[in-house]
Amino acid sequence: xxxxxxxxxxxxxxxxxxxxGECVCVRVDSVEKGKIPIHGLEGVVCxxxxxxxxxxxxxxxxxxxSLTFLTEHGKFLARLVGxxxxxxxxxxxxxxxxxxxxxxxxxxxxxxxxxxxxxxxVLQRACRDHGEGERDAILRCAxxxxxxxxxxxxxxxSALDALRGVEGEAAAAYFDAFSxxxxxxxxxxxxxxxxxRPPLDRINCLLSFLYSLLAHDARSALETVGxxxxxxxxxxxxxxxxxxxxxxxxxxxxxxxxxxxxxLINRQEIAADDFKILExxxxxxxxxxxxKLLISWQQKKTQEILHPYLQETVTLGSLCRVQxxxxxxxxxGDLDAYPPFIYK
Amino acid sequence: xxxxDDLVQLSALxxxxxxxxxxxxxxxxxxxxxxxxxxxxxxxxxRADSGKAETxxxxxxxxxxxxxxxxxxxxxxxxxxxxxREEGGWRPYPVEYKRGRPRPDGADEVQLCAQALCxxxxxxxxxxEGALYYGEKKRRKIVPLTEKLRERTIETALGxxxxxxxxxTPAPVKAAHCANCSLNETCLPDLGAKRTRVRDxxxxxxxxx
Ligand code: SF4
Numbered sequence: 105x106x107x108x109x110x111x112x113x114x115x116x117x118x119x120x121x122x123x124x125g126e127c128v129c130v131r132v133d134s135v136e137k138g139k140i141p142i143h144g145l146e147g148v149v150c151x152x153x154x155x156x157x158x159x160x161x162x163x164x165x166x167x168x169x170s171l172t173f174l175t176e177h178g179k180f181l182a183r184l185v186g187x188x189x190x191x192x193x194x195x196x197x198x199x200x201x202x203x204x205x206x207x208x209x210x211x212x213x214x215x216x217x218x219x220x221x222x223x224x225x226v227l228q229r230a231c232r233d234h235g236e237g238e239r240d241a242i243l244r245c246a247x248x249x250x251x252x253x254x255x256x257x258x259x260x261x262s263a264l265d266a267l268r269g270v271e272g273e274a275a276a277a278y279f280d281a282f283s284x285x286x287x288x289x290x291x292x293x294x295x296x297x298x299x300x301r302p303p304l305d306r307i308n309c310l311l312s313f314l315y316s317l318l319a320h321d322a323r324s325a326l327e328t329v330g331x332x333x334x335x336x337x338x339x340x341x342x343x344x345x346x347x348x349x350x351x352x353x354x355x356x357x358x359x360x361x362x363x364x365x366x367x368l369i370n371r372q373e374i375a376a377d378d379f380k381i382l383e384x385x386x387x388x389x390x391x392x393x394x395x396k397l398l399i400s401w402q403q404k405k406t407q408e409i410l411h412p413y414l415q416e417t418v419t420l421g422s423l424c425r426v427q428x429x430x431x432x433x434x435x436x437g438d439l440d441a442y443p444p445f446i447y448k
Numbered sequence: 449x450x451x452x453d454d455l456v457q458l459s460a461l462x463x464x465x466x467x468x469x470x471x472x473x474x475x476x477x478x479x480x481x482x483x484x485x486x487x488x489x490x491x492x493x494x495r496a497d498s499g500k501a502e503t504x505x506x507x508x509x510x511x512x513x514x515x516x517x518x519x520x521x522x523x524x525x526x527x528x529x530x531x532x533r534e535e536g537g538w539r540p541y542p543v544e545y546k547r548g549r550p551r552p553d554g555a556d557e558v559q560l561c562a563q564a565l566c567x568x569x570x571x572x573x574x575x576x577e578g579a580l581y582y583g584e585k586k587r588r589k590i591v592p593l594t595e596k597l598r599e600r601t602i603e604t605a606l607g608x609x610x611x612x613x614x615x616x617t618p619a620p621v622k623a624a625h626c627a628n629c630s631l632n633e634t635c636l637p638d639l640g641a642k643r644t645r646v647r648d649x650x651x652x653x654x655x656x657x
Contacts, residue, residue: 191477193615217650258654329634330477413649414638429636434646438619438639441646446653 218355
């Protein structure tokens with residue numbers, strides 16, 4: 105299985121990337137800051153005001169290295185992909201299944217089983233690591249509620265609406281207990297409820313940023329295997345929304361993004377003053393914190409685990425690609441169902 | 449006769465002989481995984497691919513010639529075609545550059561033969577032989593274009609067209625050559641044999657506490 109390739113994240117505002125031989129060269133104010141060989145590179149992600157030379161654009165496209173532009177705060181702007189376009193027959197099959205509500209529900213079931221089971225695992229781990237007294241009781245109780253949701257999702261063939269109902273319940277149970285997994289920080293790191301646009305507290309700010317990184321990976325992975333990130337099953341079509349990427353990341357959020365956020369906070373690698381609170385109450389990360397977060401994210405992605413379905417060792421960073429592949433394999437008719445990634 | 453729209457890349461023949469699934473993954477699914485081997489191959493090709501022709505005495509050498517055959521439904525590029533001076537003109541002599549060493553499956557010979565068939569169709573000249581040049585051994589191997597090789601080439605082309613027309617990617621059959629396959633990580637050849645039912649996997653994962 106492919107070891108997960110390198111991604112360069114460029115965060116320094118005003119950086120300029122250009123091609124030097126077979127390398128991506130990063131310059132800030134005409135001073136060279138680094139050089140990375142293109143071979144073995146999977147993607148380049150630019151945050152905010154970053155320039156890229158036309159030569160490098162072409163060279164990246166030719167070498168199948170994706171290039172993505174995000175705002176400084178991680179919101180998706182644009183993406184350059186090379187000429188390889190994937191199989192139109194596979195995409196047609198993807199669309200046909202999305203038109204079939206029963207089939208959509210079947211796929212949605214897979215994504216949700218993964219999501220709920222993995223959320224539950226995150227709660228149980230927190231319980232094991234630092235569960236005591238009231239904390240322990242709350243976490244256990246939430247895990248039980250998730251177990252119940254899991255059983256209901258797994259009960260044969262529910263309709264999409266019913267599935268979404270259970271999903272809502274599961275998400276509420278999980279996020280109600282989320283604060284209990286944070287062991288430090290007091291008031292600064294209290295979590296009340298999910299807020300996204302904009303995030304209204306530090307934890308939501310961390311989660312949003314991490315989810316946008318994950319969404320980016322999911323989207324690239326789908327494109328790489330020839331699927332259209334915009335047409336999903338659990339998430340229905342909405343212009344501008346990468347619905348299938350959102351479907352795919354459901355099961356990976358708890359394991360990848362949530363765990364990174366919790367680790368950063370609990371190990372006190374990120375502190376209250378790593379955030380800026382705007383006049384409106386919106387919370388954003390400052391530059392240093394963004395760097396720390398990207399480093400943790402990269403590290404997380406190199407961690408190896410045994411893939412429960414493939415029974416092969418893979419890195420967490422390659423999970424998006426592996427799951428996208430498995431999804432394509434199911435759509436092509438090679439598998440009897442989509443095997444979600446279930447982490448134990 | 450194929451129409452121009454139905455032309456398939458010459459390289460598909462080699463992929464097909466190596467593994468029909470690999471051929472489908474590349475030419476049908478359009479998945480292309482670079483690995484070290486293909487990257488090195490491309491570097492070598494770049495050198496042989498300058499698109500120029502030079503003449504030295506009785507040999508003219510053309511690089512990067514664009515070829516096609518409507519009879520076989522193939523199109524692509526020849527690394528090097530040498531033209532040998534003969535009475536009344538030049539006789540084409542294809543030379544294909546390969547990294548590594550000769551392969552036992554004969555795919556290199558078939559690809560060379562396909563190039564020759566394209567050249568014959570385009571120039572109207574008959575070609576008796578060509579050569580394979582192996583980078584690792586720095587050695588030329590003369591390939592006579594026998595009736596047998598021509599037949600195999602035609603059959604392979606037919607097989608490729610049938611596969612691509614079916615629109616179906618064959619299931620993986622894991623074999624020793626999978627280890628050298630540039631698409632190994634995308635193909636997941638293990639899945640073919642293991643084929644754990646996903647429903648069993650899910651119940652197992654949800655049961656195990
Ligand atoms: S990994 Fe094996 S089965 Fe899959 S395409 Fe390559 S050679 Fe064929």
